[in-house]
Amino acid sequence: MRILVTGASGLLGLNLALEAAKDHIVFGLTHSHSLQTDAFQVIEGDLLEPGTIERLLDQTQPDWVIHCAALAIVDACEADPERARQLNIEVPQKLAQHVARGGARLLHVSTDAVFDGQRGGYTEEDETNPLSVYARTKRDSEQVVAAADPSAIIARVNLFGWSLLGKRSLGEFFVYNLQAGKQVMGFTDVYFCPLLANDLAHIFIRMLNAGLSGLYHVVSSECLTKYEFGLAIARRFGLDESLIVPTSVEESGLKAPRSPKLTLRTDRLAAALGEPLPTLSPALDRFYQLYQQGYPQRLRAMARDSHHQTESKPT
Secondary structure, eight states: OEEEEESTTSHHHHHHHHHHTTTSEEEEEESSSOBOOSSSEEEEOOTTSTTHHHHHHHHHOOSEEEEOOOOOOHHHHHHOHHHHHIIIIIHHHHHHHHHHHHTOEEEEEEEGGGSOOSSOOBOTTSOOOOOSHHHHHHHHHHHHHHHHOTTOEEEEEOEEOOOSSSOSOHHHHHHHHHHTTOOEEEESSOEEOOEEHHHHHHHHHHHHHTTOOEEEEESOSOOEEHHHHHHHHHHHHTOOGGGEEEEOGGGSOOSSOOOSBOOBOOHHHHHHHTSOOOOHHHHHHHHHHHHHTTHHHHHHHTBTTGGGOOOOOOO
16 A cells, blocks of 8 residues: 555654555655654655645655645644644645545544543533644644545544654653653553554554545553553663653643543444454563664664754653
8 A cells, every 4th residue: 555644754644654665655845854764765845835745646646645734732732723624634635635536535633631620530422522723723633634535534642652753652751761760750540541553553554445435543452641651661671760740730730621531432443343442561562672772763863953952851
């Protein structure tokens, strides 16, 4: 298959492109971060520029398009809601329209944050209630994509993994800070169900191969607090778990509101794929194995313009 991955320098996009490139022809679109790799074909472009989407689809002739690109830093969306609207709603709507017209299959990546997290245990039928600009734009993107391309897959995700510059996932945040002996906060009142980005990549491929369409929760079948996640990381990597300070999210000083209980049900996808979604323990083992194999260093070596990057703290 010919697969176009947008946002190919991001946490999900990069791992997805690398995993998919083992068995498929992959084109990875980047914008703000240049990439240097022989694993897949890198294309640079700005999805907000008129004509970019049309040229991109014409150039790559994809069978599948996996749309990972977004303004995904929550506080950046609060600071610039208009840019968040353009990138997170207008771009996927236009992409879905063109993909549907050309006959390719689209997988649009959304987020568990479309829920307010007041009760947890959400199914795909449950009503959304996004709390932040980011979450609202992603909820709206689900609606415009489904309207423009009813055969599209819409995947609500939460993930961790190794990223281009080591600054985009909560897993990295815990590993690198604990290695440096720094004390960090671990939220005891924020629950989530994170999948390893590499596992998520293979699940996406399976979903597309199975010809699925519609809305799915694509998260781990195991949910826990961010504090518990930090402890699990510390134990797997042999780091000092006492450096993780149990904290309430209200004491954290974060600008945008966070949903406290983002536990999602994965029954629909488990039934479609014929097996349950992965649990955390094997995912942490794989996360650790990738670290042992020098995978984070290999990713960093792909960053051609790392001196331009700004740091962002995962939350």
